[in-house]
Amino acid sequence: KAGVTQTPRYLIKTRGQQVTLSCSPISGHRSVSWYQQTPGQGLQFLFEYFSETQRNKGNFPGRFSGRQFSNSRSEMNVSTLELGDSALYLCASSLGQVVGEQYFGPGTRLTVT
Amino acid sequence: GENVEQHPSTLSVQEGDSAVIKCTYSDSASNYFPWYKQELGKRPQLIIDIRSNVGEKKDQRIAVTLNKTAKHFSLHITETQPEDSAVYFCAASKREQRGSNTGNQFYFGTGTSLTVIP
Numbered sequence: 001k002a003g004v005t006q007t008p009r010y011l012i013k014t015r016g017q018q019v020t021l022s023c024s025p026i027s028g029h030r031s032v033s034w035y036q037q038t039p040g041q042g043l044q045f046l047f048e049y050f051s052e053t054q055r056n057k058g059n060f061p062g063r064f065s066g067r068q069f070s071n072s073r074s075e076m077n078v079s080t081l082e083l084g085d086s087a088l089y090l091c092a093s094s095l096g097q098v099v100g101e102q103y104f105g106p107g108t109r110l111t112v113t
Numbered sequence: 114g115e116n117v118e119q120h121p122s123t124l125s126v127q128e129g130d131s132a133v134i135k136c137t138y139s140d141s142a143s144n145y146f147p148w149y150k151q152e153l154g155k156r157p158q159l160i161i162d163i164r165s166n167v168g169e170k171k172d173q174r175i176a177v178t179l180n181k182t183a184k185h186f187s188l189h190i191t192e193t194q195p196e197d198s199a200v201y202f203c204a205a206s207k208r209e210q211r212g213s214n215t216g217n218q219f220y221f222g223t224g225t226s227l228t229v230i231p
Contacts, residue, residue, distance in 0.1 A: 035221075
């Protein structure tokens with residue numbers, strides 16, 4: 001089975017711009033979660049989608065949003081980028097019906113200048 | 114919400130020695146505890162997990178123990194090798210209701226940087 005994939009792998013954006021990141025889960029997985037990873041804060045949960053519905057949301061401002069499509073692929077959008085948004089953004093997929101094994105993608109490295 | 118604390122933040126061991134990383138959690142409703150290994154520049158990889166109805170699980174050189182009463186769980190790596198050098202993350206997770214939806218919520222520790230010295 002192919003693993004979780006994320007595109008793009010690297011992005012450089014300017015403050016004030018917006019960005020869209022994409023995540024394709026493992027085939028058959030219906031849950032996609034997004035995390036922000038920074039050296040100081042570790043892995044911070046952004047949100048979880050299951051069957052096109054956001055089931056859970058972390059403590060991030062409304063500039064961070066996401067969606068999930070009928071094929072379980074998910075996108076994450078960050079509007080009005082700030083310097084502090086520079087981070088590695090990871091998505092993880094799982095079957096989703098119960099808490100269980102979650103597999104990460106390679107991440108998108110976002111740099112905001 | 115849940116609070117996961119992980120110790121130590123850095124750990125150096127000689128090749129062949131054992132390494133132990135400990136995590137505590139606060140929410141007794143957490144029922145699934147995975148451990149991830151993240152090598153530099155790579156994605157976190159699931160290496161072992163344990164559910165709350167099990168006290169110990171072993172996979173070759175890696176084992177995880179869970180003490181539900183004390184709300185702590187530990188990762189044990191025996192006969193360490195240089196390729197075990199990485200950052201290790203613990204997590205505690207559960208089903209969590211937000212509004213009308215119930216989702217899977219993972220709370221991660223801050224990571225332990227393990228260095229195995231040849």
